[in-house]
Amino acid sequence: MNSRAFAVLLLTSLAAYLGSPAWAQSGNAWPSKPVRWIVPFPPGGPADVVTRMLAAKLTERVGQPFVVENRGGAGGNVGHDAAAKSQPDGYTLLFVVPAIITNPYYLKVSIDPFKELAPVMHVDSASMVLLTSTGFPANSVADVIAMVRAKPGSVSCAASGALPQVGCEVLRAHAGADLIMVQYKGNAPALSALMSGEVNLLFDVVNTAQGQVKSGRVRAIATTSPRRGMGYFADLPALVETIPDGELVTWHGVMVPAATPRDVVLRINRELQAVLDQPDIRKRFSDTGLDIAGGPPEAFDAVLRREYAKYGRILKQAGVKPE
Numbered sequence: 001m002n003s004r005a006f007a008v009l010l011l012t013s014l015a016a017y018l019g020s021p022a023w024a025q026s027g028n029a030w031p032s033k034p035v036r037w038i039v040p041f042p043p044g045g046p047a048d049v050v051t052r053m054l055a056a057k058l059t060e061r062v063g064q065p066f067v068v069e070n071r072g073g074a075g076g077n078v079g080h081d082a083a084a085k086s087q088p089d090g091y092t093l094l095f096v097v098p099a100i101i102t103n104p105y106y107l108k109v110s111i112d113p114f115k116e117l118a119p120v121m122h123v124d125s126a127s128m129v130l131l132t133s134t135g136f137p138a139n140s141v142a143d144v145i146a147m148v149r150a151k152p153g154s155v156s157c158a159a160s161g162a163l164p165q166v167g168c169e170v171l172r173a174h175a176g177a178d179l180i181m182v183q184y185k186g187n188a189p190a191l192s193a194l195m196s197g198e199v200n201l202l203f204d205v206v207n208t209a210q211g212q213v214k215s216g217r218v219r220a221i222a223t224t225s226p227r228r229g230m231g232y233f234a235d236l237p238a239l240v241e242t243i244p245d246g247e248l249v250t251w252h253g254v255m256v257p258a259a260t261p262r263d264v265v266l267r268i269n270r271e272l273q274a275v276l277d278q279p280d281i282r283k284r285f286s287d288t289g290l291d292i293a294g295g296p297p298e299a300f301d302a303v304l305r306r307e308y309a310k311y312g313r314i315l316k317q318a319g320v321k322p323e
Contacts, residue, residue, distance in 0.1 A: 030090045030264050031064040037093045040079025041161075041186035042072040046205040048188070050123065050252050051095045053284065057275040066093075072185045075103055075161030077110055084116040088259035090268060093120070096253045099162035101308040105315045106165070108322040113255070113304065120254040120265055121272050122293040122300035124285060127225035128163060128248050129209040129233055131191075131218045136200045141222050141242040144201065145175045152178040158190035158202040159183050163250045166311055167203035167224065167239075173318040174243045194218055205250055206233065206289030224248035231289045245314055251293070251307075253300050269297055 035058075039051050048070060055066035071079035076099035083094035094117065103110040111117070130141065138144045148155050148171070157168035159181040172179040182199050184190035187208065194202045195217045203224065204212075210232050213220045222239045226247050239246030254272060256265060275281060276294050285292050293299075 030267050031062055033091065034065045034067055035091050035093060036086075037066050037068050037095060038079045038083045039068055039070050039095045040072065040076035040083075040099070041070065041097075042188050043070050044188035045186045045191075046208045047095050047097055047186075047252060049207065050290070053281070054123070054272070054275055057278065057281065058271055061271055061274065074107065074109075075099055075165070075185075077103055077107060080111050080113075080117075083255070084111045084257060086257050088257035088261075090256065090260055090264035092257060093268070094255045096255050097162045098166075098250055098307060098311065100253075100255070101304055102162055102166060102311050102315070104322070105312055105320055106322060110322075114308075116258050117255040118258050118260055118265060119297045119300040119304060120256055121269050121297065122295060122303050123252040123254060123272070123276070124290040124292050125249055125251045126206050126290045127223050128167065128203045128205055128250055129213070129220045129236070130167065130222040130224070130239060131194060131202045131204055131209060131213070131220055133194050133197045133200055134217070134219060135197055136219075139221060140237070141171075141239055141246075144171065144221075145242070148172070148175040148179050149177045153180060156180040156182050156199045156201065158193060158199045160185070160187045160190040160202075163224075163248045163311075164190065164203040166314060167248055168201070169315060169318040169320060170239075170243055170245050170248075171201070174245075191218075203248065206231070210288060222246075233289075245317075251303065252290075253303070265297060 037051060037055055039048050041047050051068055055068050058066045071082050083092055086092035100113045132138060138147055157179055159165040159168050164187060168181055187204055190202050191204060193199045212218045220233060220236055223233050223236050224239050224246060228238050273294050276292050282292060
């Protein structure tokens with residue numbers, strides 16, 4: 001083959017590749033159209049707030065819109081399932097909280113996050129706060145436990161999935177008596193129910209709890225951090241002072257359908273890291289008590305596996321079985 005014929009063959013092959021699905025899915029081409037970002041909870045909750053903040057920044061960076069889609073229901077399972085069944089091309093992202101690894105302990109229909117989804121990034125971590133409605137008489141965790149033991153079935157806790165639900169289970173197991181578990185689709189409706197007095201207790205993430213506590217709409221009686229001294233809630237006792245398994249550190253992360261090409265996953269990771277490194281984003285996270293994590297997909301995979309084992313132990317000890 002002479003040099004001219006070789007050149008023609010090379011250009012023809014290159015043109016065919018650039019028009020192929022493999023090229024369309026590669027990290028070099030991503031994104032060439034809008035990206036759907038599923039939040040598996042209703043609007044207004046901690047996950048929704050963070051996702052919209054990051055989506056706006058990513059839209060600015062890459063020149064394609066990141067469209068947030070709230071798919072609440074079944075403790076996050078509706079959104080998890082929708083993401084897992086989406087095309088693995090980088091155009092569907094899933095924002096995840098610990099529900100992604102605690103739901104399999106509650107619900108038989110849960111997806112397998114280690115087989116059906118792939119980690120992209122661990123976005124942040126944060127402790128939670130145990131809140132009460134303003135009319136609820138307990139002023140401490142010890143008061144709550146005493147009330148549950150004195151009148152089983154008289155105290156209600158908002159079980160809104162993930163760690164808020166784990167928190168309720170920890171309280172119930174420690175009390176050794178019936179604590180009413182009231183199901184909500186997410187922490188936003190659960191917080192509204194708490195403010196109206198429909199429910200007595202709620203474990204909420206610091207970034208949404210802080211404003212409601214400041215306004216006087218709810219009261220905070222403990223944090224789920226490993227010790228006292230957590231930002232705005234520095235004067236509150238830690239739940240672990242009363243309940244050894246009371247350390248509950250929640251987190252946010254991003255996942256994609258399992259077969260998404262590796263180069264696309266890494267491109268999304270790089271863009272997210274660039275956003276998290278922006279000074280204004282770092283300040284906004286810090287101001288609301290969220291600790292930025294970042295890092296490669298492998299780091300988030302390690303978090304998922306460690307937390308899956310940890311909360312599995314807690315929930316099994318509490319007698320929780322999939323329904």
